[in-house]
Amino acid sequence: MNTVKSVQTGTTKSAWVRIPDGTKVKHRHEGHVGFIDGLTELVTGLNRNPDGKTQYRMNIGAPDRQLVTEDDLSILIDDEELVIMLRQKAPYRRAVTQSLQSVLTADRFIKLA
Numbered sequence: 001m002n003t004v005k006s007v008q009t010g011t012t013k014s015a016w017v018r019i020p021d022g023t024k025v026k027h028r029h030e031g032h033v034g035f036i037d038g039l040t041e042l043v044t045g046l047n048r049n050p051d052g053k054t055q056y057r058m059n060i061g062a063p064d065r066q067l068v069t070e071d072d073l074s075i076l077i078d079d080e081e082l083v084i085m086l087r088q089k090a091p092y093r094r095a096v097t098q099s100l101q102s103v104l105t106a107d108r109f110i111k112l113a
Contacts, residue, residue, distance in 0.1 A: 016050040017103045020096055022086035024076040025058060026110065027068060033076070034060035035086060040067060047071075075100060076112045084112060 019025070023036045037059040042048060047069045048055060055067040076084045082093040083100065101109070 015103060017099050018049075018051075019056065019070065019073070019075070019100065020085070022088065023096070024084040024086075024112070025056075025073045026076055027058070027066070028072055028074050032058065032060045032066065034058045034066070037065060074108055074110045075104070077109050078112065081109070081111075083109075 018039070019036050021036050021038055024033070025036060026033045035058070037057045039049075039054040040057055041054050045055075049070045055069055056073070058066045058068050058073075060066055077097070078084050080090075081097070082090060083097045085093050085096065088096075
């Protein structure tokens with residue numbers, strides 16, 4: 001028995017790159033700084049990520065979490081212009097940086113002050 005999974009190409013949803021857990025981010029409008037702490041699937045509400053069904057959980061200090069969409073976030077980078085992440089080494093952070101830069105504009109990446 002031969003099973004083949006089809007892969008969708010050329011759709012907007014397949015172009016979405018999820019911001020990995022542990023990535024340091026800043027809320028673009030409210031100024032909160034925190035880390036991505038997973039996704040929450042929404043049943044109701046208007047604002048969602050490009051996948052059409054989720055929002056990020058942003059850890060802004062224990063026990064506080066805030067639900068935000070990708071459009072609300074800036075990605076924080078270090079002096080080497082790599083994404084800042086919890087407990088991750090440079091090669092992985094470099095791969096994440098390249099992946100996110102492939103779908104987000106340059107103005108979405110800001111150096112930590």
